Amino acid sequence: MTAPAPARPSAPEAPAMPAAPAPAMPAAAPRAGRAVRYYPTDLLLAMEEADRPGSGLDELLDAHRLAALRPLFGAGEEFADGLDELLGGLAQYPWQPLTDTNDVDELRPVGAVVLDDDRPGTTLRGLLLAWATGNHVTVRTADPGFWQALTALLHRPGLPLPTARAVPRDAPAAAHGTPLCVPDLLPLTARAADGAPHDAPAGDGAPHDAPAADAARHDAPARTPARYAAPAGDAAPSGSPGWDPALYATPGSAGPEPLVTRFPAGRELPAQDAFTAGVLRSDCRAAWTAGLSRRTRLHGTTLAAARAAEDPRRTGRLDARLRHTLARARRSPYYRDLPPVRTLDDLPGLPVLDKAALAAHSLPAGRGFASGARPTGEVLRSGSTTGTPRYIVYARTDWDNMVREAVPLFYAMGLEPGDRLVNTLFGGDLYGGLTTTVTEFSRMPLECCTTAQAATPESLLMLARSFGANAVIGVPTMIVPLLREAYRQDPLLRIEKVLYLGTAMGRADRTWLREHLGTRIVSSVLAANDGAQLGYQCAALDGMLHHVNDDYNYLEVVDDHGRPLPDGTAGELLTTTFQKGEGPLIRYRIGDRGRFVHHDCPCGISGRTLEYHGRSDGVVRLMGAALLHAELLDAVSGFGVSELQAEITSQGGRDTLTVRTESPRPLRPEELRAHLADRFPLLAGSRVYEDGAAPAGPADFRVECHAPGALARNPASGKIRPVVDRRVEA
Numbered sequence: 001m002t003a004p005a006p007a008r009p010s011a012p013e014a015p016a017m018p019a020a021p022a023p024a025m026p027a028a029a030p031r032a033g034r035a036v037r038y039y040p041t042d043l044l045l046a047m048e049e050a051d052r053p054g055s056g057l058d059e060l061l062d063a064h065r066l067a068a069l070r071p072l073f074g075a076g077e078e079f080a081d082g083l084d085e086l087l088g089g090l091a092q093y094p095w096q097p098l099t100d101t102n103d104v105d106e107l108r109p110v111g112a113v114v115l116d117d118d119r120p121g122t123t124l125r126g127l128l129l130a131w132a133t134g135n136h137v138t139v140r141t142a143d144p145g146f147w148q149a150l151t152a153l154l155h156r157p158g159l160p161l162p163t164a165r166a167v168p169r170d171a172p173a174a175a176h177g178t179p180l181c182v183p184d185l186l187p188l189t190a191r192a193a194d195g196a197p198h199d200a201p202a203g204d205g206a207p208h209d210a211p212a213a214d215a216a217r218h219d220a221p222a223r224t225p226a227r228y229a230a231p232a233g234d235a236a237p238s239g240s241p242g243w244d245p246a247l248y249a250t251p252g253s254a255g256p257e258p259l260v261t262r263f264p265a266g267r268e269l270p271a272q273d274a275f276t277a278g279v280l281r282s283d284c285r286a287a288w289t290a291g292l293s294r295r296t297r298l299h300g301t302t303l304a305a306a307r308a309a310e311d312p313r314r315t316g317r318l319d320a321r322l323r324h325t326l327a328r329a330r331r332s333p334y335y336r337d338l339p340p341v342r343t344l345d346d347l348p349g350l351p352v353l354d355k356a357a358l359a360a361h362s363l364p365a366g367r368g369f370a371s372g373a374r375p376t377g378e379v380l381r382s383g384s385t386t387g388t389p390r391y392i393v394y395a396r397t398d399w400d401n402m403v404r405e406a407v408p409l410f411y412a413m414g415l416e417p418g419d420r421l422v423n424t425l426f427g428g429d430l431y432g433g434l435t436t437t438v439t440e441f442s443r444m445p446l447e448c449c450t451t452a453q454a455a456t457p458e459s460l461l462m463l464a465r466s467f468g469a470n471a472v473i474g475v476p477t478m479i480v481p482l483l484r485e486a487y488r489q490d491p492l493l494r495i496e497k498v499l500y501l502g503t504a505m506g507r508a509d510r511t512w513l514r515e516h517l518g519t520r521i522v523s524s525v526l527a528a529n530d531g532a533q534l535g536y537q538c539a540a541l542d543g544m545l546h547h548v549n550d551d552y553n554y555l556e557v558v559d560d561h562g563r564p565l566p567d568g569t570a571g572e573l574l575t576t577t578f579q580k581g582e583g584p585l586i587r588y589r590i591g592d593r594g595r596f597v598h599h600d601c602p603c604g605i606s607g608r609t610l611e612y613h614g615r616s617d618g619v620v621r622l623m624g625a626a627l628l629h630a631e632l633l634d635a636v637s638g639f640g641v642s643e644l645q646a647e648i649t650s651q652g653g654r655d656t657l658t659v660r661t662e663s664p665r666p667l668r669p670e671e672l673r674a675h676l677a678d679r680f681p682l683l684a685g686s687r688v689y690e691d692g693a694a695p696a697g698p699a700d701f702r703v704e705c706h707a708p709g710a711l712a713r714n715p716a717s718g719k720i721r722p723v724v725d726r727r728v729e730a
Helices: 040-050 057-063 067-073 076-087 120-132 144-155 210-217 272-277 279-285 287-292 303-308 317-329 344-349 355-360 396-413 432-441 457-466 476-489 507-516 629-635 669-679
Strands: 095-097 104-109 112-116 136-141 164-168 185-189 259-263 293-298 378-381 391-394 420-423 447-450 471-474 497-500 521-528 532-536 545-548 553-558 571-577 588-600 606-615 619-622 625-628 643-651 654-662 699-706 723-725
Touching (some): 040 076, 040 120, 057 144, 067 120, 076 120, 076 279, 076 396, 095 396, 112 120, 120 136, 120 279, 144 164, 259 279, 287 293, 303 396, 317 344, 391 396, 396 432, 396 521, 396 532, 420 432, 420 457, 476 507, 507 521, 532 606, 619 629, 619 654, 619 723, 629 643
Parallel strands (some): 112 136, 136 164, 654 699
Antiparallel strands (some): 378 391, 521 532, 532 545, 545 606
């Protein structure tokens, strides 16, 4: 916008600003030597702080007769949704993962922009969008005091935001950055006189220039915004948005085409606040905002590689994720009183969330985790393999984030464009395994054949023969027996890729897949309906090692009291969901164990890697000692064991451990028992008596060997419960 600003009604001298309340979070100063980057989520938080009563915003706007701008500061959710569209994901910024190629686009700010303060509403729109995309701003204005006070108010909470300054209106623009032209806003409403559908500005009963209005009705370009401005002193007609054109439309402007919102005749118009709240989202969809960022295609660079190439603590990326997560969490009753956080260093000071509290405050038992936002998205439930089902709400943006993060994950696990995948994951009764993956695979350039749990050996053979299916995903307890039977029926069956989740896959089964089906990729993903993916194996990883995605689910390894443990030490896993706005989980004890180790992976992603030890309830506790289910399963892999379940019972003060196995070939229980007793000293002193005589050892140890499919599966998820402790259930 280049036209001189018309004289604005003079404002009285701004009164002294009242003392602001303590900020919702301490100042987030950049770490020493960090590469400066600004995150749009910090601007959203600054606007939220300004929108709070007592911030001083109302007094500032009133002093300058700009109270009509107030709704823009309360447009947080609408603005966030708009930025999510503009940036291809707030939670992925500054990268945009590309679903068809597994590359990323990188977004960088232009650097510095200059705004001409022709109309304060238009200038404010430009300032907020420029800051959201990380640009520094110079405002050429006749009212520098207002803009200096406003930007100081937004900076007051101490969040990392770009700079802003006000200079005289006649200062040369080129000296301060790239000129930014923000289009006018023209809300139009229908004229009741002739029934025309949309031809007059809201806030004005009829067009001031009839020929111009007629041209507008015939789609003539609206090049003269002056004709849409209501004359001074005109009152908005009853039922209009109460729009003040003087704040958003510039008489005589030769700037870009205005953004027009049209309202049909005979329909009640929205309130001013409701209309204004949607303005920033409309801007995010407009062409002018694309010029605020520079886009670079990073060919051959994955989302994980782009993130790994920088130190997130130096750029503040994960700190910004955490601040945004905590701010959204405080909207729910359960998290309302969470203390402020500044960086990841503050996270261990927050309380641990356990499953009992999550269940008690989630639907249907309670509403403590509900944010009060309008209902969107999906409701899932846990498989309840080891307990009572929990119900989990994903807002629409949460679901979008899950897909954005999952597509690069599946590429990393070995899927490629053109693959033909059989999806055998369980679905139904709100269980999310199938629901989530169907959404994710539908975005990828591959052909997915979704059978769910109805898959049979015959259907697998048909899909391999007729559709060329070369990949399968499912729960090991289901797909391994299916593939073994399908191979028995047709030894020519070949499956190139097997992806699995839900439970561990034994080393013997992984070896069988490679040797008999020619499987070259066997990859695991750790996931939970509570918060989606936790870790994954690329095609180069095997066994218990998994890459983590801290930008999605931030994991900690802690002791029994929730205190962080150093890398290399095993403990309980806690997750904080950085991309889940509805029912976010803060330091949630997910029921898994593991430790962090350093691993230089051939895939190029090196550093902190999770060694996954299985479920916390997958621990066999006997005679004051403990065995991991994963250790027992690995110990019998040489016998071809596919599945293992350990059950502990007690009678007369004496414990009995029963290990049940599934294997494709018959096994001798006594041979397996001797092997385990030799491998684990804890079991060596236990004895089995068939005649009922009193045992001499401190505990009984039994082994049962079964055919594939004999152990009970959970009907919702298809999983086998790894450890059943009847002592706890009694």
